[in-house]
Amino acid sequence: MGLRRRVAVPLIIGALLVPSAVSAASNDPRFAQQWGLHRVGAEFAWTSATGGGVLIAVIDTGVDLNHEDLKSQLVPGTDFVSGDGDAQDEHGHGTLVAGVAAAATNNSKGIASVAPGAQILPVRAINQDGVGDPDHVRQAIDYSVGRAQELGRKLVINLSLDGLNDEDSDPRPIPLLLADPRVDTAIKNAAGAGAAVIIAAGNTGQATTSYDADRAGILVVGASDRNDGRWQFSSYGPGLDLVAPGVEVVSTWWSRDHGANIYGSASGTSISVPFVAGTASLLMSQGMSSAQALDRILKSAKDLGPPGRDDEHGWGLLDTAAALGVPRTQPTPIPTAPARNSGGSRPRTQATAPAPAAPVESPSPFAVPENLNPPPELAAEVAISPPEGRETTRAINYGSAFLLLLVAAGHILRRFAPGMIGLR
Numbered sequence: 001m002g003l004r005r006r007v008a009v010p011l012i013i014g015a016l017l018v019p020s021a022v023s024a025a026s027n028d029p030r031f032a033q034q035w036g037l038h039r040v041g042a043e044f045a046w047t048s049a050t051g052g053g054v055l056i057a058v059i060d061t062g063v064d065l066n067h068e069d070l071k072s073q074l075v076p077g078t079d080f081v082s083g084d085g086d087a088q089d090e091h092g093h094g095t096l097v098a099g100v101a102a103a104a105t106n107n108s109k110g111i112a113s114v115a116p117g118a119q120i121l122p123v124r125a126i127n128q129d130g131v132g133d134p135d136h137v138r139q140a141i142d143y144s145v146g147r148a149q150e151l152g153r154k155l156v157i158n159l160s161l162d163g164l165n166d167e168d169s170d171p172r173p174i175p176l177l178l179a180d181p182r183v184d185t186a187i188k189n190a191a192g193a194g195a196a197v198i199i200a201a202g203n204t205g206q207a208t209t210s211y212d213a214d215r216a217g218i219l220v221v222g223a224s225d226r227n228d229g230r231w232q233f234s235s236y237g238p239g240l241d242l243v244a245p246g247v248e249v250v251s252t253w254w255s256r257d258h259g260a261n262i263y264g265s266a267s268g269t270s271i272s273v274p275f276v277a278g279t280a281s282l283l284m285s286q287g288m289s290s291a292q293a294l295d296r297i298l299k300s301a302k303d304l305g306p307p308g309r310d311d312e313h314g315w316g317l318l319d320t321a322a323a324l325g326v327p328r329t330q331p332t333p334i335p336t337a338p339a340r341n342s343g344g345s346r347p348r349t350q351a352t353a354p355a356p357a358a359p360v361e362s363p364s365p366f367a368v369p370e371n372l373n374p375p376p377e378l379a380a381e382v383a384i385s386p387p388e389g390r391e392t393t394r395a396i397n398y399g400s401a402f403l404l405l406l407v408a409a410g411h412i413l414r415r416f417a418p419g420m421i422g423l424r
């Protein structure tokens with residue numbers, strides 16, 4: 001194989017989820033399923049800030065502009081893929097990312113988010129196949145800076161994108177986005193203009209080097225699991241700044257085949273990034289600069305692994321509550337829409353039906369390796385770039401729970417059935 005330098009959205013997507021219990025902190029029906037949100041203590045942070053006045057640019061596959069749990073959160077964005085100004089998601093990835101950061105919260109629909117008072121700027125730079133052009137990403141970054149200035153908002157840029165393996169480079173550096181000089185320049189210009197830029201570490205599972213020692217205003221985020229360990233496919237190394245929940249994270253979703261207002265679960269460093277982007281938004285809404293916010297995020301992270309910074313976990317696990325200086329006591333409903341405790345149904349299972357992430361061979365140098373759409377026959381495979389740079393690709397199949405979940409049939413949970421498939 002020759003050089004393959006593309007951008008990937010490191011994510012594995014699950015099936016639709018049935019609603020779950022109601023919480024005192026939020027009446028969003030899936031709130032109880034949001035283990036990642038609880039792990040970082042976001043609901044406690046809402047007592048201090050919700051992100052008002054901050055724009056989170058989701059530079060991705062677009063966002064479902066009509067999603068019930070997102071549409072109130074959006075400001076008009078654009079589309080650098082088709083150039084038609086319509087940032088509608090045609091893949092699903094961007095909708096998942098957007099929901100974690102800033103889905104409408106306490107609206108009795110769907111999920112809660114880290115920064116419900118922030119607004120989302122949807123910018124489509126990755127196409128329906130998960131493939132993008134670095135120049136589109138560059139344009140999207142520049143555009144986001146301009147939009148934030150136009151709107152008088154502080155800016156956080158969510159880049160749940162990653163270069164796929166640069167096979168001429170061993171070890172692979174992170175963030176590989178900086179390998180493209182156009183994207184590198186745009187990111188650094190944005191950071192220089194006061195934006196916080198949050199980038200996925202990638203899902204290679206490999207040790208990496210750091211691309212660039214000078215990453216002021218930029219954080220590189222890996223994925224942690226429910227046990228607060230590094231997710232096995234989360235890239236790591238000296239370029240990693242911290243980790244955030246990235247396994248079976250529930251969020252808003254879009255799929256061409258599964259109707260409107262859907263939800264899914266996702267695993268990957270892509271879905272970790274918006275936890276950090278949301279937290280940066282909370283801090284910046286309190287008047288911090290991006291530099292101050294990112295510094296606070298690192299200093300308040302919960303140390304994991306060997307004491308102090310280490311290459312597997314960076315400075316540790318994002319702790320949104322600690323970053324905001326808020327104790328993890330009984331959360332208070334966010335002020336905009338008081339929560340009500342209506343008793344709710346029992347939590348239901350969430351079938352994680354990871355969807356395929358085979359990196360798509362493309363003439364374009366950027367790609368998203370996730371395919372979020374479970375095929376109609378209810379079986380899919382997930383491909384994850386393997387550790388050690390081998391040419392094998394781990395594949396995961398999922399079972400037939402998908403439609404059963406659609407009818408909320410109860411406690412149905414199909415776990416991954418591991419398999420192997422060779423790709424490229």
Ligand SMILES: [Ca+2]
Pocket residue numbers: 028069103104105106107108109110111112
């Ligand atoms: Ca909601």
Ligand SMILES: [Ca+2]
Pocket residue numbers: 303304305306307308309310313314315316
């Ligand atoms: Ca540590």
